[in-house]
Amino acid sequence: MIQVSHLTKRYGDRTAVEDLTFTVESGLVYGFLGPNGAGKSTTMNILTGCLAATEGQVTIDGFDIFEQPAKAKARVGYLPEQPPLYTGMTVREYLSFVARAKGVRTAALDGELERAMTVTGVTDVADRLIRNLSKGYRQRVGIAQALLADPSVIILDEPTVGLDPLQIVEIRELIRSLGRERTVILSSHILSEVQAVCDRVLMIHRGRLVASGTPAELESQFAGKITYRITVKAGPLEAREALEPVPGVTEVLAKPDEAGRCALEVSVTDPDGDMDEKLSFALSDKRIPVLRLEREQASLEDVFLALTRDAGTGGQPEGKRKRRKRKEAQAS
Amino acid sequence: MTAIYERELDSLMNGLTGYVYGALMLLFGGIYVMAYHLEGSVDFTYVLYSMTFIFLIGIPLLTMRSIAEERHQKTDQLLYSLPLSMTRIVLGKYLALATVMVIPVLILGLYPPVVNALAESGTIPLKSAYGALVGFVFLGLALTAIGLFVSSLMENVGLAAGACFVVMLVLYFLTPLTGYISDSPAASLTAFCLAAAVFGIILWRLTRNGGFALVFTAALEAALGACFALWRTRFGGLFAEVVGKLAVFDRFDSFSYDIFDLRSIVYYISVAAVFLFLTVQSMERRRWAA
Numbered sequence: 001m002i003q004v005s006h007l008t009k010r011y012g013d014r015t016a017v018e019d020l021t022f023t024v025e026s027g028l029v030y031g032f033l034g035p036n037g038a039g040k041s042t043t044m045n046i047l048t049g050c051l052a053a054t055e056g057q058v059t060i061d062g063f064d065i066f067e068q069p070a071k072a073k074a075r076v077g078y079l080p081e082q083p084p085l086y087t088g089m090t091v092r093e094y095l096s097f098v099a100r101a102k103g104v105r106t107a108a109l110d111g112e113l114e115r116a117m118t119v120t121g122v123t124d125v126a127d128r129l130i131r132n133l134s135k136g137y138r139q140r141v142g143i144a145q146a147l148l149a150d151p152s153v154i155i156l157d158e159p160t161v162g163l164d165p166l167q168i169v170e171i172r173e174l175i176r177s178l179g180r181e182r183t184v185i186l187s188s189h190i191l192s193e194v195q196a197v198c199d200r201v202l203m204i205h206r207g208r209l210v211a212s213g214t215p216a217e218l219e220s221q222f223a224g225k226i227t228y229r230i231t232v233k234a235g236p237l238e239a240r241e242a243l244e245p246v247p248g249v250t251e252v253l254a255k256p257d258e259a260g261r262c263a264l265e266v267s268v269t270d271p272d273g274d275m276d277e278k279l280s281f282a283l284s285d286k287r288i289p290v291l292r293l294e295r296e297q298a299s300l301e302d303v304f305l306a307l308t309r310d311a312g313t314g315g316q317p318e319g320k321r322k323r324r325k326r327k328e329a330q331a332s
Numbered sequence: 333m334t335a336i337y338e339r340e341l342d343s344l345m346n347g348l349t350g351y352v353y354g355a356l357m358l359l360f361g362g363i364y365v366m367a368y369h370l371e372g373s374v375d376f377t378y379v380l381y382s383m384t385f386i387f388l389i390g391i392p393l394l395t396m397r398s399i400a401e402e403r404h405q406k407t408d409q410l411l412y413s414l415p416l417s418m419t420r421i422v423l424g425k426y427l428a429l430a431t432v433m434v435i436p437v438l439i440l441g442l443y444p445p446v447v448n449a450l451a452e453s454g455t456i457p458l459k460s461a462y463g464a465l466v467g468f469v470f471l472g473l474a475l476t477a478i479g480l481f482v483s484s485l486m487e488n489v490g491l492a493a494g495a496c497f498v499v500m501l502v503l504y505f506l507t508p509l510t511g512y513i514s515d516s517p518a519a520s521l522t523a524f525c526l527a528a529a530v531f532g533i534i535l536w537r538l539t540r541n542g543g544f545a546l547v548f549t550a551a552l553e554a555a556l557g558a559c560f561a562l563w564r565t566r567f568g569g570l571f572a573e574v575v576g577k578l579a580v581f582d583r584f585d586s587f588s589y590d591i592f593d594l595r596s597i598v599y600y601i602s603v604a605a606v607f608l609f610l611t612v613q614s615m616e617r618r619r620w621a622a
Contacts, residue, residue: 050413098414
């Protein structure tokens, strides 16, 4: 279990992380989500003892990372954004070095190496020079390195950046399988990734924790606004008269077109979760033909954008975001 | 620590670094042995005395990668996240460098008996030869620590080599350089004050704490002024004297005069310890402001 309280990191007068407080429970996959420059890497570097905090406290399984660094660090496996690989060594040599530096005993060394290499699927390339490996394999070696000496927490900084779609899927599967046995914290600026892999989300923006919870919780927390997009074959007045009396409907916007159809935007609150039925029955009671009925709810993406898009620095340009989304859709 | 030591040794011996350094030392060692002993000299300390100059190139070559390369490749992140203290990591690296530094020097140690066996007239006194060799090893140990420290300040291997070479050069010519300072007390004071100012700048760069460095330097300068006011006459030529005592390379002179100077050995060990300590501090500083 990791406890972070009032963590602050300043570089000169620039604040990278401000008053961050959260708890990481054992046995779950946590996702640090935030736009680039939000303070994700800084936080991870502090959690792993690579960076000293300006203020605040981090304890790992009860050991303070600043007071008892050796004990705390022994419980953490870390893969930084750029895998720290000695490219002139073979995979086996490298992993054997890291294992010994982490204090794995010689008798247990071979077993430990085999275990880490099998889990990450790098056994085939064990005797190749890291220099000659593809980026996906390097990332796996980086994860294997983090797994050595059996840490209870694995911290991965942007583990899928720069990989091709197939490699991304493979690494995500690997992370999910790791999450079955131990705590995993990963950072990402990619939503679908966090949604696909994580049990808990910590949204971080400008060094502050802006939201946390399960992906579903976050969605519902910010899902105050549910909108139905309905197209009916009727006049705007008629449609409004049918829908406005339905309990839960707060607003109906109607836009008629020349073909006698009407596009409706219906804002509702849906405490019982039966709005689909209510709306369609209300329309059919009035014998209004429904051409299209679609429910729209705030997705994690909307939450993310709402929280991070302030003062024009958080969100990315719309076009770029869509492109990226499409790419990920292909990937997953 | 052994893991760090072995990895560092491995990288020195699997790359060119260790071999280039070894070849350099042995090549010039061989040249000097031939040049001196073919001419009939029986003093092996001359060889070692000349060899100190080869350290000027050898040490930067050997130490340039040690930490600068880790920074450059971002593998230092791994070192920071290991459950090992920075002292152990730095010590592991240093011992590996020291091992590689010592190997060709030990091979040089084979020369005196070989020359003695082949020589037709005159023999090298082995006692003074090995006394000087011990001094030479300790000089190398001190210089290696300085090189490691310079490497820890840099992110670029070439720059680390260049900076280390400049530092070695200045250290080598320290005494001749101080010869240009006049013997007057005022000149000595000026030199001391300048040195204190340079020290202040280094302190400022290292700690990135301008206020602290300024106060410290001001205190140092004030202390110098006070000493000057109290013992004005003592200051005559004092700077050159102090520098002469501190000059790493000049400390080796006594060995070449066939004197086994234990104080110099202690001095070399202290220099190595100070620079290893500074290396640890320089690594730890990165933890504060990466």
